[in-house]
Amino acid sequence: MKTIIKACAFAALAATPFVSSVAAAADYPNRPVKFVVPWPPGDLEDILTRIIAEEMAKETGKPATVVNKPGGAGIVGASDVSRARPDGLTIGSFVADILTTHLLSGNAPYKQDTFEPVGIFLDYPFVLATKADSAYNNIDELAEYSQQHKVSLGHFGYQALPTAITFKVAEQEGIKFSSNAAFDSNDCSTLANGDADVINTTTQQILACLKSGDVKLLASLTRDRLSIAPDVATLNEQTGISQTTWNGLFVKKGTPEHIKNRIAEIAEKALSTDRIKELSATTGAGIYWISGKLTEDVVANDYEASKALLEYMKE
Template identity: 30%
Template structure:
């Protein structure tokens, strides 16, 4: 009479013990979806597809890339934030929909709506001038503004955009004044640099280095120097860091199980080190990335908070 209940209890206990590790080991047991909030063809789309492919190899399952373009990336970001938090939907979000628009628009998400897995790319802004201008250093550029604030005119995509925030932070750190000229896109900025409408543009490496006979990089808004272009960081010149970049974050909806989050972090770290992924970054003159997990989440939260603080003071 006593043996049967005892055996039943043991069976239940063994089932419970074996079920816990099995659930962790079984993830993922099916395909994942990877949301890219931009149309096919652009850098964010191609980099997103490259890291999704590399993560797929490590996870051992297919990852289907879904382009969900619209409203500067916020359509895809909204869909991603509302997806089931089971680890089967992830994606790449860039600076505009993830770090900036939540501060300036009424959106159904903010940074805390996502689990931050790893950095997908980091593309520091490079202060670039027309070679024909004769300007060769950031100090020379700032000297133009000593008597006439309108003498330094810079590329912006409008108030509250990354370029606008970056250049306003530069003015504050450097103690000078400059005039933002709104325009759309880096190629338009290059045209306006060459025609003299503006005399400095905070642009990314792909554009700055793609016109070596016409454009001269003079400083980079990164924490450390990069091999190309080999120019000083703004922090080296001013003694105070001014760090701004177009960044991409691999994220998941908030609340996925901790073991699944950890597995995604592992897969992303492996992808970051893969030759296939770094070959795609190299096509856009972007440096390798390595930030993952809690350290990456802390760094990105700091960027988010700094942008919010700056916008609130404008």
């Protein structure tokens, strides 16, 4: 009888961590949750993060808001998350370079191990775009034209990964940009106002002028051709440069595993709806969800790959 009692007691003790974890997960969040997007509202990461926040509020019954903190090519918002408690109540929606090129260039006030990934949910449909009446239609034609004419470039900042990729393309393919400038928003007005002749941006920011025919694409910085522009070759197809960029959710290091798992569960559910499928089809974005070890591997691999891009970045 004593043996049976001891066995039961041991089983109860062994189950305690699991029960505690389940209970803790059920208690999360116990206060409002803040998602920090380090860019102005309106782009894909902002839209998708808001959809995840809506699902968070629906699933938990606690308020979940998105706060846009643009500035410093994402560093301002990332720094805000770096000062948060490791409790999952402040979640960063970060583009790849916040965890790669910003750190490698020494411009980030946080460290490589400041954040822990919850998951990656977006392959950005970054493109090189220009006005529809421009004399060039692809990378080769842009390179040839730029040798005899002034061509200005608009981008998201010298430390932004897509910017570094663009400069790498320019050097490799012989594109001569007469000038370049960083903008928080590279949209239809950037081209229409003459602020830049070519912009490195996402399709979400220029959908209106793409649909109207006022703007055309020279290349997509994506793994596959865009569903909204299947005739436009990728940068990889035109130049052999294959690196892309992504966006994911990150929390402060030390955040309990059950909290990260709960956030991931909610995010994956939010991204599995018909609404998301439609958004992917209309923007060309690759929208998905990966978490766990695979996410850690993606971040680690891109960190190493980005070392080769530092020479194309400026202070």
